[in-house]
Structure formats: C-alpha cells, structure tokens
Amino acid sequence: MSSKKRVLVGLDLTEEASQVLDKAAEIGKAFDAELDLIHVIEPLTFAYGGDIPMDLSEVQEQLQKQASEQLRKAGEQLGVDADHQHVVLGQPATEIHRLAKEQDTDLIIIGSHGRHGLSLLLGSTANGVLHGAGCDVLAVRVKE
Template sequence: MASYKRVLVGLDLSEESSQVLQKAGEIGQAFSADLSLVHVIEPLTFAYGGDIPMDLSEVQEQLQSQAKDQLRKAAEKLNVPAERQHVVLGQPATEIHRLAEELEVDMIVIGSHGRHGLALLLGSTANGVLHGAGCDVLAVRVNVE
C-alpha cells in the first residue's frame, strides 16, 4: 500500500464537506500525513460570462473573505495550520491540480455527489480532478441529506 505524506483536501464548503473532512482526517491519522485544505472560487466573470456591465470585484472580495472564514473553521477540526489553508480563484479542477503539484502532494481527497444523467455527461469537479491528477485521488461519496 502506498504511503501518503502530503494530502490535499478539496472542499466546496457545503454541508457535505464535513464528510470529506472526516475521511481526510482518518487518512491523515492513518499515514501521519500533513493535510492541506483548498477551496476554489470561480471568478464571477466566469459564471456570468462578462456580460454584466458592472464591477463585481467587491462581491468577489466578500466571497473570498467568507470562504477563508469557513475554511479556517473547517481546518480547526483537524488542526490544519493557516499556512496549509488555501482559498484560490479559478477553475476548480485546474487550480486543484496546480496546487497539488506545487505542494507535491501524494493524494487529493475530494467529495463526489455521484450525479447521474445530464449532470454526469456535463462532468463534475471530482471527475475533472480525477482525470488530470498526477497523484492518487480519493473521491469520497457524500450523502446529501
């Protein structure tokens, strides 16, 4: 079995993130691995295609501030230090790959909602991370309650 020393945990900060955190904590404990947490915020211009003639930078800053606060609270549960908490702006799968390479992680842990039908055809962040990662990826099946 592979030995994991550095694990990157991708969180969407939804209620289901606690399930991903729990599994990551178990892996961290089992392998005495260092955990890093990441939340990727897609720029609002991506979501709206730049068609809205307004300055969204203030809203973007508020989203980043809220995400940092939520990630800090999640990190406290597993004693992940501030220097291993990352809130980044960009396309989720791309940024998770970039950070995983930068941090030289052995494993990425991410949540998977197990979508079917059209959502499956369109792809998901977990699928994007899985197919472009240079290390092992654990997709934790989250139960939506």
C-alpha cells in the same frame, strides 16, 4: 495503499464537506500525513460570461472572505495551520491540480455527489480532478 505523506483536501464548503473532512482526518491520522485544504472560487465573470455591466469585485471579495473564514474553521477542526489553507480564484480542477503539483501531493481527497444523467455528461469537479491528477485521487461519496 502506499504511504501518503502529503494530502490535499478539496472542499466545496457545503454542509456535506464535513463528510470529506472526516475521511481526510482518518487518512491523515492513519498515515501521519500533512494535510492541505483548498477551496476554489470560480470568478463571477466566468459564471456570467463577463457580460455584466457592473463591477463584481466587491461581491468577489466578500465571497473570498466568507470562504476563508469557513476554511479556517475546517482547519481548526483538523488541526491544519493557516499556511496549509488555500482559498484561490480559478477553475476548480485546474487549481487543485496546480496546488497538488506545487505541494508534491501524494493524494487528493475530494467529495463526489455521484450525479447521473445530464450533470454527469456536463462533468463535475470530481471528474475533472480525477482525470488530470498526477497522483492518487480519493472521491468520497457524500450523502445529502
């Protein structure tokens, strides 16, 4: 593996995310790399098709607040400054690609659940990130 100076770590903030954080810490230390953390929240209108007759902005704000707090804790664990913690709204693979390009990232680290069958056909965030990335991608197999 060539030198990796800038690493973007995509987190879903589940309990299994600690496995991805452990691998990111290991790689960051081995390469003396700068780490950025990202969590992408899909807009609720994407999830529900925009046909809900109610204002979801308050729920969306609460989700972003909770995600920011969880990402802050993950950042503290790895020694990642707040400037390098990103909670963004959008489609996960697209936003990870965008930030990786903006940050001139050398490596993206994401978790993979290794799904099979129908969920594999429908695609996963890990698969989407892998197939559109302009840099290396490390998919960490997470055990549930």
